[in-house]
Amino acid sequence: MSLKSTQNKGLEGQLDPIIDRSRLLNPSCGSIAAVALVICLIFGLFAHTTERTTYRHYLQEVRAVVFQEAALIASRLEAEVNSSFFLVSGLASYIGFEDDITQEEYAEICARMFDAIPGLVNIAAAPDLVNRFVYPLEGNEAVLNMSYEDLPEQIDAIRQIEKTKQPIIAGPVELVQGGEAIIGRFPVFTTNGRFEAEDFWGIISTPIRVESIYEQADLPLDSSNLEIALRGKDGLGANGAVFLGDRDLFYSGAVLYPVPFFHGSWEMAIAPKDGWPQHAPSRGLIYVVCAVLCLLTVLLLISLCLYLKRANEAREIEQSVQLVKERFYSNMSHEIRTPLNAILGLSELVGETTEESFTKESVSTISKSAHALTELISDVLFLSEDAINQGPPPSESFNANDLLDEVIAPMVPEIEKKKLKLRVEKIPGEDAEIYSSKQYLRQILWHLVLNAVKFTNEGTITFRLYRKNHELCFQCTDTGVGIDEAFQSQLFETFTQEDTSPSRHFEGAGVGLAIVKRSVQILNGTIAFESEKSVGTTFWVKVPLAESRELDDRKG
Numbered sequence: 001m002s003l004k005s006t007q008n009k010g011l012e013g014q015l016d017p018i019i020d021r022s023r024l025l026n027p028s029c030g031s032i033a034a035v036a037l038v039i040c041l042i043f044g045l046f047a048h049t050t051e052r053t054t055y056r057h058y059l060q061e062v063r064a065v066v067f068q069e070a071a072l073i074a075s076r077l078e079a080e081v082n083s084s085f086f087l088v089s090g091l092a093s094y095i096g097f098e099d100d101i102t103q104e105e106y107a108e109i110c111a112r113m114f115d116a117i118p119g120l121v122n123i124a125a126a127p128d129l130v131n132r133f134v135y136p137l138e139g140n141e142a143v144l145n146m147s148y149e150d151l152p153e154q155i156d157a158i159r160q161i162e163k164t165k166q167p168i169i170a171g172p173v174e175l176v177q178g179g180e181a182i183i184g185r186f187p188v189f190t191t192n193g194r195f196e197a198e199d200f201w202g203i204i205s206t207p208i209r210v211e212s213i214y215e216q217a218d219l220p221l222d223s224s225n226l227e228i229a230l231r232g233k234d235g236l237g238a239n240g241a242v243f244l245g246d247r248d249l250f251y252s253g254a255v256l257y258p259v260p261f262f263h264g265s266w267e268m269a270i271a272p273k274d275g276w277p278q279h280a281p282s283r284g285l286i287y288v289v290c291a292v293l294c295l296l297t298v299l300l301l302i303s304l305c306l307y308l309k310r311a312n313e314a315r316e317i318e319q320s321v322q323l324v325k326e327r328f329y330s331n332m333s334h335e336i337r338t339p340l341n342a343i344l345g346l347s348e349l350v351g352e353t354t355e356e357s358f359t360k361e362s363v364s365t366i367s368k369s370a371h372a373l374t375e376l377i378s379d380v381l382f383l384s385e386d387a388i389n390q391g392p393p394p395s396e397s398f399n400a401n402d403l404l405d406e407v408i409a410p411m412v413p414e415i416e417k418k419k420l421k422l423r424v425e426k427i428p429g430e431d432a433e434i435y436s437s438k439q440y441l442r443q444i445l446w447h448l449v450l451n452a453v454k455f456t457n458e459g460t461i462t463f464r465l466y467r468k469n470h471e472l473c474f475q476c477t478d479t480g481v482g483i484d485e486a487f488q489s490q491l492f493e494t495f496t497q498e499d500t501s502p503s504r505h506f507e508g509a510g511v512g513l514a515i516v517k518r519s520v521q522i523l524n525g526t527i528a529f530e531s532e533k534s535v536g537t538t539f540w541v542k543v544p545l546a547e548s549r550e551l552d553d554r555k556g
Helices: 003-025 029-097 103-116 152-164 210-216 247-251 283-353 357-388 400-418 438-454 485-490 512-522 548-555
Strands: 123-127 133-135 168-174 180-190 199-209 226-231 242-244 255-261 264-272 396-399 421-425 433-436 460-467 471-478 526-532 536-544
Touching (some): 029 123, 029 180, 029 199, 029 210, 029 255, 029 264, 029 283, 103 123, 152 180, 152 199, 180 210, 226 247, 247 264, 396 400, 400 421, 400 438, 400 460, 433 438, 438 460, 438 512, 438 536, 512 536
Antiparallel strands (some): 123 199, 168 180, 226 242, 255 264, 471 536
């Protein structure tokens, strides 16, 4: 098997987890349909609940309107019945004072009452329970001289009136003349001038046509909107028989309202003629709005699923391409390093064995170029490995001062060659023992120190390492060429340089500060700088550290 096929097979094996993970994120048609069904059910339930709630409020409003109408009708009926019989009770009181009333006086008083009370049929006074006075006499001759003792169906009610001394309202009853009437029977007691009822004189009976009462009370019997029924025959209220309208109305959820009068009452049932509404007027609108919202939600869900599917596919492709690219960088870096190491070894060997100055100079140039290329490859390899490795950085316990010494040591010959002044401030005592990622801190210190030495031709370089508020701080100050203000916004970008001309004075690929920035981010730290052209540059790096107790635990 060739190296190429082996690498491809290994790459495919590394891509498999990415592809499998992407497939898990791709929504299937079945899952979309299931979620859409659930959404439809939720909106359907919401629409039904909203419609029922709206209907209950609407029904309450309709019943309130009908209740108000019932109250008005009942008050008019009550007023009409009471006002009609009020005059009759006055006649009973008058006869109690004037028990020797004549036919002429009786007729005169009754004539005035007929003018005041519409619907009166007759007024009969029965001293000793025998009708001696009847007005009008015409048409009522059969009532004259009639004895209640001869009417067993009425005598018990008459005796009850005598006993209780209270009037009663009977009926409605059918009249011989046609139609129906309610009969008011009022007891008469003589007072003998002492304003106290003593002797039972008799009764006064007054039939009043109910049609007249309904008309005077403006009872809406012919209404196209309302249906009315009355019960309470003989003033028995809810216990009395129905005498107007359909008795089933009392058992169909109608509004029930009492109509009180003289020592009795009726009960009225009132409801819309077409029945109570079964749903709210806005029912259709509610279902249409909910259906539209449901449809929009389902469409949004489908769009979102399609978007996620495309995004996952794009992410899968991007991850595959990125992995291929990073593996390519890694493989190429390793492949290039092999001949470079051979070049470095041979150039050093030639330099040690030759005495010719030209040859030594050429070999030195080859060696420097090979070293520069090796450093570039190391930086590219670090970037590629960092892009592949997405996990947390490996941490360990180490001495920060020792790490700084390891980074500065290779730079000392160049510092001495340029005759630069070097100042190093370290962390005192045991505080130099820290727990962090040594790999990433090395990259940060290495590239900052390397740049300070590279871009400073004279003056002083200062490296300061200290701790503050559980953070490791590093300050790098040089008196080098500085950074142009126009280039400062691009300083941490990969493969960027301030001077890109072929004849530039300072060599490099422009990845050092990008590595520093990325390493600081991985360690959740911060980096800042200040620079002035031809004056110098200062970098500040802060990296959070573990608590000292945690460090002691790890050491133990």
